[in-house]
Amino acid sequence: YDNVFAECHKYGIEPLVTISHYEMPLNLTLTNNGWASRKTIADFTRYTEVLFKRYKGVVKYWLTFNEINASTWGFTGTGAIDSDLSLHDQMPLRYQALHHEFVASAIAVKQCHEIDPEAQIGSMLARMQTYANTPNPADVRAAQLQDQLNLFFTDVQVRGEYPEYMNRYFAENGIELTMAAGDEQLLAEGKVDYLSFSYYMTTITSATDDVEQASGNLSMGGKNPYLKSSAWGWQIDPVGLRITLNEFWDRYRVPLFVVENGLGAEDEISADGKIHDDYRIDYLRQHIEQMKEAVKDGVDLMGYTTWGCIDVISAGTSEMSKRYGFIYVDQDDEGNGSLKRMKKDSFDWYKKVIASNGEDLR
Structure with missing residues (x-):
């Protein structure tokens, strides 16, 4: 990482570092059952202290948990394996593990501010913008609840406290959190400096089950008849990004950072030996245009990064064929290929976008 950061700075690139991105160390899973144990807080914050001291003045922007x-x-997200966490009756364990992450994040924020006052540290949310299926108040309420369950995480990390609306949800789902003395004070003192999030799609929510379903990013929701979808069923909604940005700004009044946004698509090498991904350019152009509208609305948008610069294996589907990058990698879903890299048309287009800070979107 010393070399990576040095190379970034050599070319005027400001590193944005996520401290934990779905990679719980195996030993902490085997000994602690991941974040299910409070002991993992100390392991994590020892790690973050090392990072902040080593990269003081080198990394200005940090994120705690992806x-x-x-x-x-x-x-x-939890790194816990001793129970089937997909089952409803394991919800108490999931939220207890999450509480430990909240505390660890708050401690890390305080560490960062003390060790490197010039650095900023934020939270990161997978944003699932949802609309009510109809004007029926039951649908509107269902959408509101779905939205609250998504914003709960940033309510804790940005506002520094558990929101009241979760009390009923916890009670109805048999969730009783164990908190140590001082946890609530830590959360209040360890509020993040900015809010970052991933944004790929939107869904609709209904109070009934008679809505056609769409899928995306490990989350299910209703299909919106007004939107087009990607090859993987993710509903493409650039205006939804503007809506999200405005809602976040109204709710939190902290700088916002879109840190993941992109189109997973099947790219093919054309007869001329090139990859003409105009569909990706169109997707990104439309989302950038909506971010510019949000800025005109008054939103404090501090940055934007796409997912991602190079093709990688999709975390959601384990496929290489679901490609996001500006750089094509010669590998198929079975792992066969030369691994040769090749620029797509979107590469030079996005290079131009960066150079103009989003002004030249042609």
Whole structure:
């Protein structure tokens, strides 16, 4: 990482570092059952202290946990394996593990501010913007609840306290959190400096089950008849990004950072030996245009990064064919290929976008 950061700075690139991105060390899973144990807090904060001291003045922007709401989905976010976390009756364990992550994040924020006052540290959420299926108040309420369950995580990390609306949810689902003395004070003192999030799609929510379903990013929701979908069923909604940005700004009043946004698509090498991914360019252009509209609305948007610069194996589907990058990698879903790299048309287009800070989107 010393070399990576040095190379970034050599070319005027400011590193944005996520401290934990779905990679619980195996030993902590085997000995602590991941974040299910409070002991993992000390392991994590020892790690963060090392990072902040080593990279003081080198890294200005940190994130604690990638898509922290993934902790309510199971192993991906919690690193816990001694129970089937996909089962409803394991919800108490998932939320207890999440509480330990909240505390660890708050401690890390305080460490960062003390060790490197010039650095900023944020939270990161997988944003699932949802709309009511109809004007029926039951659908509107269902959408509101779905939204609250998504914003709960940032409410804790940005506002520094558990929101009242979760009290009923916890009670109805048999969730009783164990908190140590001083946890609530830590959360209040360890509020993040900015809010970052991933944004790929939106869904609709209904109070009934008679809605056609769409899928995306490990989350299910209703299919919106007004939107087009990707080859993987993710509903493409650039305006939804503007809506999200405005809602976040109204709710939190902290700088916002879109740190993941992109189109997973099947790219093919054309007869001329090139990859013409105009569909990816169109997707990114439309989302950038909506971010610019949000800025005109008054939103404090501090940055934008795409997912991702190079093709990688999809975390959601384990496929190489679901490609996001500006750089093509010659490998198929079975792992066969030369691993040769090749620029797509989107590469030079996005290079131009970066150079103009989003002004030249042609």
